[in-house]
Structure formats: structure tokens, C-alpha cells
Amino acid sequence: MITCxxxxxxxxxxxxxxxxxxxxxxxxxxxxAHVTVEEAGSIQMKGPGGNIDINPRKHPYIYTVVEKxxxxxxxxxxxxxxxxDIPVGSGLGSSAAVTIATxxxxxxxxxxxxxxxxxxxxxxQVESEVQGRASPTDTFVxxxxxxxxIPDRKKLGYYDMLIVIGNTGKFSSTRxxxxxxxxxxxxxxxxxxxxxxxxxxxxxxxIEYIQTGDFHxxxxxxxxxxxxxxxxxxxxxxxxxxxxxxxxxxxxxxxxTGAGGGGCMIALCEHKNLSRVAHSIKRAGGDSFICRTxxxxxxxxxxx
Numbered sequence: 001m002i003t004c005x006x007x008x009x010x011x012x013x014x015x016x017x018x019x020x021x022x023x024x025x026x027x028x029x030x031x032x033a034h035v036t037v038e039e040a041g042s043i044q045m046k047g048p049g050g051n052i053d054i055n056p057r058k059h060p061y062i063y064t065v066v067e068k069x070x071x072x073x074x075x076x077x078x079x080x081x082x083x084x085d086i087p088v089g090s091g092l093g094s095s096a097a098v099t100i101a102t103x104x105x106x107x108x109x110x111x112x113x114x115x116x117x118x119x120x121x122x123x124x125q126v127e128s129e130v131q132g133r134a135s136p137t138d139t140f141v142x143x144x145x146x147x148x149x150i151p152d153r154k155k156l157g158y159y160d161m162l163i164v165i166g167n168t169g170k171f172s173s174t175r176x177x178x179x180x181x182x183x184x185x186x187x188x189x190x191x192x193x194x195x196x197x198x199x200x201x202x203x204x205x206x207i208e209y210i211q212t213g214d215f216h217x218x219x220x221x222x223x224x225x226x227x228x229x230x231x232x233x234x235x236x237x238x239x240x241x242x243x244x245x246x247x248x249x250x251x252x253x254x255x256x257t258g259a260g261g262g263g264c265m266i267a268l269c270e271h272k273n274l275s276r277v278a279h280s281i282k283r284a285g286g287d288s289f290i291c292r293t294x295x296x297x298x299x300x301x302x303x304x
Contacts, residue, residue: 001038002108006101006298007031008086009093009141010163010257010266012210012218013203013225016181016232018135018150022200025156025207026137027147029163030294033084033097034301037105040079051079060130061099065106068122073110080105089171091258095130096138099123104298119143119298131175145297149207158295159210162269164251166242166281166288170262177259181232192232199228219253219268226255234260242286249273249280 007028014024036046043066044051045059056063062080069075080102086094100123107114114122123139137150147156185192202225209217226243229235239256242265246254250273257266265286269277274290281288 001036002105003034003036003301004101004105004108004298005032005034005301006097006104006142007093007145007294007296008033008097009138010165011091011137012222012268013206014150014199015091015137015256015258015260016178016229016234017196017199017203018137019178019181020185020196021151022196023152023203024135024137024150024200025147025203025210026141026150027159027161028141028145028294028297029092029291030296031085031092031291033082033086033094033101035098035101035105036081036083037102037109038079038081040077042077043075044079046079046081054080061095061126062102064126064129065099065102065122068103068126069106069110069112072112075110078106078109087167087264089173090167090263091172091256091260092165092264093138093142093258096123096127096142099126100139100142100298104300108300116143116297132179134174141297143297146295147210147293149203156207156211159213159293161215161293162271162274163291163293164246164267164269164274164277164281164288165257165291166246166265166267166284166286168236168238168242168262168264168286170236170238172259172262174259177234177261181234184232195228195232199225202228215252215268215270219251222253222255222268223247229256229260236261238262238285239265241284242281243267245280245284246277249277251277
């Protein structure tokens with residue numbers, strides 16, 4: 001029995017623009033997905049009522065990972081058990097964390113000796129096949145941890161930041177939202193192209209302020225980024241209410257994280273305002289929880 005875990009992630013800047021090769025800044029957080037694999041009579045997943053066969057429609061990420069491993073080794077009997085702290089469909093990289101943790105666990109289980117680069121690459125392939133189009137951000141951050149500049153895949157080091165996450169509780173389809181933005185860009189290529197360029201410039205400007213610890217300016221740039229995300233139609237009434245509630249309560253900056261349309265927003269906070277911001281998000285109708293950035297990527301938790 002082998003257990004591996006991988007972190008979720010937040011976007012400080014740059015989601016959607018990164019799909020078009022622009023700069024984004026993402027970082028791992030201390031919410032993790034845990035995947036346990038053990039020998040079984042067939043290829044199965046552990047469900048609430050017992051073991052079940054892996055279904056490509058119900059479990060597309062796990063199914064696709066297993067299919068990838070069939071090209072590497074003899075995959076006959078294995079049971080996969082998933083436990084995750086990361087809300088599904090929330091913009092926190094839940095599917096990437098599960099995918100990367102599963103790849104690492106199967107890698108150890110079958111002794112395929114994949115490097116971290118191999119794991120990140122396979123994870124991106126899996127997400128691309130399932131979603132139709134996917135940025136390498138989530139899988140790269142989940143593999144390596146820390147703060148990462150995308151698409152250069154450049155690690156920026158580790159910067160301890162306090163984050164309040166507000167969850168609208170509304171599921172959003174990354175595939176659908178990315179497709180909607182692509183259609184908007186096709187109709188208005190010059191306008192949307194310039195917006196993506198500006199989001200990229202925000203990301204590049206933000207790096208300097210992150211590295212010097214000027215989180216007040218980082219927050220200001222997050223707010224500008226949020227306005228541009230609203231302009232391309234990936235916001236929602238529920239997200240906006242949480243964003244503005246957190247700012248009123250003293251957040252340095254707040255914005256959508258991930259695809260948008262539902263899911264989560266993030267608020268960068270000073271320690272003194274953490275509880276106030278979290279309570280304000282709850283009063284505005286969201287679920288809130290406090291986390292911090294993490295330097296830890298995918299890792300083995302145990303073997304027995």
C-alpha cells in the first residue's frame with residue numbers, strides 16, 4: 001500500500017491569459033489530495049460502498065492516468081483510493097492534484113522511475129485529453145510546489161503568504177469557460193488579445209513586488225487583474241460579492257482563482273485581518289477557509 005499527496009494551487013495572476021502563452025504566477029497551497037494505491041484483483045477505485053470499477057465518464061482523470069501507465073508497464077490489478085481537502089471545480093487545481101498524486105503513487109507502486117518532469121508532463125497530457133485544452137500550470141505547480149512563473153516553468157522561490165479562500169459552492173466547468181473565452185477572442189481578436197497582454201504585464205510586474213515582500217502592491221495588482229477577468233466574462237454575481245466583501249473587510253487584494261464562473265476567489269491578507277476577512281466572506285454567502293502558500297509539491301506519504 002502506497003500513499004502519495006499533491007497540493008492544490010492558486011493563481012495570484014494570469015489565469016486565462018496563460019492559455020494563450022502569456023505570463024501567469026501560481027503557487028501551491030497547503031491543501032492536498034491524497035491517493036492510496038494497493039494490490040487488487042482488477043483495476044478498481046475505492047467507493048463509499050466498496051470497490052468499484054473505474055469508469056471513464058465518472059473518473060476521467062484516474063482512467064486516463066491508468067491508460068497512460070498501460071503504455072509503461074503491465075497494469076493488471078490495483079485499487080485506487082482518493083481523499084482530498086481541495087473542493088472540486090473550485091479553481092484550486094483539485095483535478096491536477098489528484099492526477100499528479102495518482103501518477104506518483106502508481107510510479108512507486110510499479111517502479112517506473114518517473115522523474116518530476118515526467119510526472120508533470122504526463123499530468124498535463126492527462127488534463128489536456130480530459131478537458132480538451134489545458135494549461136500546464138496546475139499540474140506543474142502540483143508536482144513541484146512553491147511559486148512558479150508560467151509558461152516558463154520558472155520557480156520563483158518560496159514566499160509565505162496568508163490567503164483566505166472564499167468558495168461560492170457553485171461548480172464551474174473549466175472546459176466550458178475556457179471554450180467561451182476562446183469564442184469571445186475569436187469574435188474580438190484585437191480587443192481580447194490586448195486584455196490578455198495586459199494580464200500578462202500584471203503578472204510580470206507582480207513578480208518584483210512578491211520578491212521584495214511588498215504585498216500591498218501585490219494586492220493592488222490582484223484587484224486590477226480581477227477587473228480584467230470580469231471584462232472577459234468569467235466572473236459571476238456570487239464571486240463578485242465575495243471579492244468585494246473581502247476587500248471591505250481589509251484584504252490587501254482579492255480576485256477569482258482559476259477558470260471562474262463559480263468556484264473560489266482568494267483574498268491576500270495580513271495576519272491581523274484574517275479572521276475579519278473570513279467572517280466577511282461567510283456573511284456574503286460563501287464558505288471560507290484560511291490557508292497559506294506551500295513549498296511542498298508531490299510527495300510520498302507512506303508505504304506499507
